[in-house]
Amino acid sequence: MDPSCSCELCELRELFVQNLDEENMEIICSGKVEKEYRTGEIIVKEGTRIQDFSYLKSGLVKLYRSDPSGREQIITIAKPMDYVSLLSVFSDKKYNYSVSALEDSVTCNLKMEDIRSLIHKDGKLALNLLGKMSRVADTIILESLEIRKKHLRGRVAYLLIYFSETVFYTKEFDLPLTRKEMAEYVGMTTENVIRTLSEFRKDGILKIYGKTIQIANMDSLRSISEFG
Amino acid sequence: MDPSCSCELCELRELFVQNLDEENMEIICSGKVEKEYRTGEIIVKEGTRIQDFSYLKSGLVKLYRSDPSGREQIITIAKPMDYVSLLSVFSDKKYNYSVSALEDSVTCNLKMEDIRSLIHKDGKLALNLLGKMSRVADTIILESLEIRKKHLRGRVAYLLIYFSETVFYTKEFDLPLTRKEMAEYVGMTTENVIRTLSEFRKDGILKIYGKTIQIANMDSLRSISEFG
DNA sequence: ACCCGGATATGATAATTATCATGACATGAC
DNA sequence: GTCATGTCATGATAATTATCATATCCGGGT
Incomplete structure (x- = not known):
């Protein structure tokens, strides 16, 4: 004992x-x-x-x-x-x-x-x-x-910031959720989660290597989460 | 004392x-x-x-x-x-x-x-x-x-059933919320709450006299809340 | 009584989001 | 290795919802 x-x-x-x-x-x-x-x-x-x-x-x-x-x-x-x-x-x-x-x-x-x-x-x-x-x-x-009051981009941004700042304490981490699960968390479709992540990548906000996510521009992400 | x-x-x-x-x-x-x-x-x-x-x-x-x-x-x-x-x-x-x-x-x-x-x-x-x-x-x-997983009609139906069965215990009651507040509760716009109520009225599901609501067809309302 | 502001109401249009279709890519089973 | 299955990805289209404009109605204040 x-x-x-x-x-x-x-x-x-x-x-x-x-x-x-x-x-x-x-x-x-x-x-x-x-x-x-x-x-x-x-x-x-x-x-x-x-x-x-x-x-x-x-x-x-x-x-x-x-x-x-x-x-x-x-x-x-x-x-x-x-x-x-x-x-x-x-x-x-x-x-x-x-x-x-x-x-x-x-x-x-x-x-x-x-x-x-x-x-x-x-x-x-x-x-x-x-x-x-x-x-x-x-x-x-x-x-x-x-989450409910945000648009799709805001929801995904919110989720990424959540993982970065509350779970992993780093800007680069392995997503523990599939795209489908991310969608189930923030209330949107899988396709739109994927699309939104792609947009963030094209905008230089994220770098994506398979399951690994690197937040390249936290300020943008934060502003999307809050206002966009 | x-x-x-x-x-x-x-x-x-x-x-x-x-x-x-x-x-x-x-x-x-x-x-x-x-x-x-x-x-x-x-x-x-x-x-x-x-x-x-x-x-x-x-x-x-x-x-x-x-x-x-x-x-x-x-x-x-x-x-x-x-x-x-x-x-x-x-x-x-x-x-x-x-x-x-x-x-x-x-x-x-x-x-x-x-x-x-x-x-x-x-x-x-x-x-x-x-x-x-x-x-x-x-x-x-x-x-x-x-509420999050329902469409507009489902949300309004849900709210009406909530008042009817959980708050007032009757099918006819005075709505304690304005349309704006109903919208704020279920996460939609005021206009769409009004529109949806009008639809319900036209479909014979509700009777509306000012602030007073009478649920004329509870079965329909329930089915809209659950599936529609 | 009148006016006013807010709530209700409805239509037209724009924006957002979901659905459907399709294909690439990865990973595990065999 | 190949196959199969599920995830990831993207486009086209449809459905849903929000926004904007406008009008009516109603109650409170004067």
Whole structure:
């Protein structure tokens, strides 16, 4: 039993450090399970009963919903230290979205029951979780509003900036999404995502080498995202 | 001091009933303040510091964001017993949306500090709030995804059904939104909302008398919302 | 009563976006 | 290696939606 929880960056642990004594720490950690997933693997299936409280330890995953017609909409992308099971985790018995791995990923799963009883005992932890949930929900909602009011070029620009500044912290990175997935994220068609990327390339804003994207002119991209 | 909290339907009180002893009930209720607003009045201004935990006692309000350019986007509509200050209330110090009254409304405001200290003491209350927040955030996010994938007719149909089945519980009601606000809610232009309503009227789906809407053919409307 | 501003309404046109068609290219199965 | 499948790519066209122009209607203020 390792009360330091073994995952060094673990945000959950950060929460615990502020609040939990050794005993409670052990309760959580003794039930902790890590799970590995390969790129493309499904981590959570819509409609499944929620059993774990889980967050992403490494990799990248998408949260999405799929139509009866088969079309998918990506709700958000979770990166390491984001919760995988945050939405609806404390409300319903079932996931109302699916999760799958965009890259090889490792999740950290805690027993829902342990978390519940901990919150029950420890109000400070509850406040932290409430705060965190507020932020996550807010972010998703506000981003969705932002995207909705943009035109195609603005949406693609927004997405590229998002990856560059929020996920990878560099101007050159491998796109973790296919063009189809990018389209599903920002609500447009695959063809138009491709076309828009081509335009950006022709305009010298991007350099594209297969899956690798290099943002050559961040200022232009930003201005397209905001105004164009 | 009235520990029964005077607002009979109060959902918050429902939460409390399960969890709070008389003493805690009094803490909350002694700090409780009701505020009245006239139609059109602004209840919360984006960027303001969050001071209260408040919910709607009666009336109807809209939560919305406004651009630098002046355009507004409606995030959601809160009806009695919905929280007015739910989003971001536990996370940031400032509201990132505005709230204004669509009808004459009364809010019930509790002191943030009281709620915090209560949660701190009472884990069961925290679990209830986490559950409620999950549900609210989920609903907003999923509705926004639903709306996004529909065409104009589908969006307007969706909105009308929403009012009919979720807010007013009748097929004939007074629209609490102007056409402009309807447009801001579902992400389309005012002209197209008007046009679409006219089409519905011509098709015999709606009867429109000024602000009063009567849904004459709910089946058609539903099928337009889902498929058309 | 009148005027005024905003909301409602409708048409014509322009802009945006989706759909359909086609082909190149890559990658994994065999 | 070849084949097959899916992604990437681009053009032509159709559909959808926004913009602009204009007119009517209605309620509040004087």
